[in-house]
Amino acid sequence: MNSLTAIQVRKALKSKATPDRAKASQRFFKTGKGEYGEGDVFIGVTMPDQRIVAKQFIELPLAEILKLLHSKVHEERMTALVIMVYQFERSKVDSERKKIFDAYLANTRWINNWDLVDVTAPRIVGAYLGPRAIPTLKRLAHSKNLWEKRIAMISTLYQISQGDCGPALVIAEMLLKDPHDLMHKASGWMLREAGKKCSQPQLERFLQKHGDHMPRTMLRYAIEKFPKAKQQEYLRMGKK
Numbered sequence: 090m091n092s093l094t095a096i097q098v099r100k101a102l103k104s105k106a107t108p109d110r111a112k113a114s115q116r117f118f119k120t121g122k123g124e125y126g127e128g129d130v131f132i133g134v135t136m137p138d139q140r141i142v143a144k145q146f147i148e149l150p151l152a153e154i155l156k157l158l159h160s161k162v163h164e165e166r167m168t169a170l171v172i173m174v175y176q177f178e179r180s181k182v183d184s185e186r187k188k189i190f191d192a193y194l195a196n197t198r199w200i201n202n203w204d205l206v207d208v209t210a211p212r213i214v215g216a217y218l219g220p221r222a223i224p225t226l227k228r229l230a231h232s233k234n235l236w237e238k239r240i241a242m243i244s245t246l247y248q249i250s251q252g253d254c255g256p257a258l259v260i261a262e263m264l265l266k267d268p269h270d271l272m273h274k275a276s277g278w279m280l281r282e283a284g285k286k287c288s289q290p291q292l293e294r295f296l297q298k299h300g301d302h303m304p305r306t307m308l309r310y311a312i313e314k315f316p317k318a319k320q321q322e323y324l325r326m327g328k329k
Contacts, residue, residue: 093149095156095165101142102164106132118163118202125235125271126202134164136208143171147179151192158199166199170209177213190217194229201236203271210240215247222248222256230263235271238264242275246282254283258295265303277310285314300326 111133120126134142149157149172157169170193177189193200193213200206218225222244229241242264245257261276284292292311300308300323312320 091148091150093146093153095149095153098142098146098149098153098157098168099160099162099165101145102134102139102162102168103132105134105138105142106164108133110135114163118204125269128161129163129202130161131163136167139164139168140171143168143175146172147175151188155192155196158196160199163202163205166201167205167208170200170205174209174212177216186217189213197234197237197240200240203239203275206236206239207243210244211246211250214240215244218244218247219251220248220253223259226256226260227263230260235269238267238272239275242272242279245279249279249282249287252287254287254291257283257287258291261295261307262299265299265307270306273304273306274310277307277313280307280311281313284311296323296326 111131114131114133115129118126118129118131120129120131146168154169154172157165157172160166160169173189173193177186180186180189190213193209200209214225215222226241226244229237229244232238232241242257242260245254245260248254248256257279261280264272264276267273267276280292280295296303296308296311303311308323312323315323
């Protein structure tokens with residue numbers, strides 16, 4: 090019988106926590122009043138240390154993982170998600186992978202900062218959906234929840250890695266009018282990756298269509314790897 094518990098993981102994380110890092114993380118992840126991470130709590134554990142703990146508890150039962158994920162402590166939520174990633178990636182059984190995928194999407198309320206999304210969404214949501222990603226990602230992109238929209242956009246990194254930039258272009262187009270800077274950055278990042286790893290001609294067709302009305306931050310991220318002269322060409326387009 091598996092006797093690993095969320096309490097044991099919490100103790101392991103606390104043993105690696107430092108107050109100075111906690112304070113720095115509170116500032117970096119914008120946890121102040123009115124900021125996107127308002128109310129998030131950090132104890133000060135580095136990402137490498139969280140990965141170490143996650144590997145130590147890779148056999149943690151899903152019920153215990155969800156106890157961690159429902160924590161107010163950021164590092165506990167991240168460690169829970171990383172354990173889910175490790176379990177998902179080592180499993181060869183589709184029903185087990187689906188259980189993890191379903192649990193992930195059922196608990197997006199607690200996947201509520203950009204690093205939690207960015208580290209895990211492509212490796213669970215993107216990887217599970219594979220070539221059939223667009224319908225689910227469209228549903229997430231229509232959400233009123235900032236983090237579900239970011240999950241939709243960042244999950245496309247998996248398809249990009251497989252040579253398919255279609256989902257990234259579809260979701261980026263849906264999110265062109267999103268007001269949040271975090272979404273502008275996410276969409277621009279995925280567009281840049283689509284052009285770099287997948288198809289620059291497809292990216293340029295997207296930019297020719299939308300470059301004059303897409304958010305400036307999104308445009309700058311998308312063209313970051315272009316030659317300087319071409320960057321200026323698109324930036325002039327964006328001023329019109």
